[in-house]
Amino acid sequence: MKPFLILQLRPETDASDDEYCAILEKCGLRPEQTRRIRVDQEGIPEDLDITDYAGVIVGGGPGCVSDAPEDKSPQEARIEREILALMPQITARDHPFMGCCYGLGILAHHLGAEVSKARYSEPVGPTVCEAMPDAARDPLLKGLDAQFEVFVGHKEAVQHLPEGAVHLLSSERCPVQMIRYGQNVYATQFHPEADAHDFERRIRIYRNHGYFPPEDADRLIDLCHAAEVTVPGEILRRFAKRYG
Numbered sequence: 001m002k003p004f005l006i007l008q009l010r011p012e013t014d015a016s017d018d019e020y021c022a023i024l025e026k027c028g029l030r031p032e033q034t035r036r037i038r039v040d041q042e043g044i045p046e047d048l049d050i051t052d053y054a055g056v057i058v059g060g061g062p063g064c065v066s067d068a069p070e071d072k073s074p075q076e077a078r079i080e081r082e083i084l085a086l087m088p089q090i091t092a093r094d095h096p097f098m099g100c101c102y103g104l105g106i107l108a109h110h111l112g113a114e115v116s117k118a119r120y121s122e123p124v125g126p127t128v129c130e131a132m133p134d135a136a137r138d139p140l141l142k143g144l145d146a147q148f149e150v151f152v153g154h155k156e157a158v159q160h161l162p163e164g165a166v167h168l169l170s171s172e173r174c175p176v177q178m179i180r181y182g183q184n185v186y187a188t189q190f191h192p193e194a195d196a197h198d199f200e201r202r203i204r205i206y207r208n209h210g211y212f213p214p215e216d217a218d219r220l221i222d223l224c225h226a227a228e229v230t231v232p233g234e235i236l237r238r239f240a241k242r243y244g
Helices: 013-027 074-093 102-110 133-137 196-205 214-226 231-243
Strands: 004-008 034-038 055-058 097-100 122-131 147-154 165-171 178-181 185-188
Touching: 004 013, 013 034, 013 196, 013 231, 055 074, 055 102, 055 231, 074 102, 097 102, 102 178, 102 185, 122 133, 122 196, 122 214, 133 165, 147 196, 147 231, 185 231, 196 214
Parallel strands: 004 034, 004 055, 055 097, 097 185
Antiparallel strands: 122 147, 122 165, 165 178, 178 185
């Protein structure tokens, strides 16, 4: 079996390690079945061939694709540049890909869709996703509930469905929650790897990063533990099973 390539963007080591462990758990993978690259630290090799990997999973991160170049730190600009450089390989080969949160912005931007902070941002916490008609025929979503809770928290969003993409999931506040391009390239606005405990740790780590007022942290943690978020992990498990 080829390993899965897991690309992580979070500069905070505790958040990055938590995310990596959550991805492994939800996918049912062992560390030796993956190649982990912390893009904030080592970068993506220019000669990387995605066909060496069963699939590519891109985690979330604090950067925003829609930020003006002068508002991005050198590190954020480099991470974005390196991830975007992989996308032509991925979409041209229809190579298995799962972009989580930031990964949706990268994929949509690559496909020519508008990603901005104009509309559709979502506060940190749970929300309800609704299956679109094409979800019933998608191998990652077939047979799942028509509505289910997920964890979100993002400042920017995809403003319209990218040309050629299949719309799989939506929510009341953010219409584009999950898409597929081709047969194997997926991205979600929500965090499929996160359960309530994962999100609690993230809330504590990012409480001073502008996603929410710091004094709201305990309230948001209570909201997360009151939610029933199980289906997103099943989506990620199906992705790993299908392509592993």
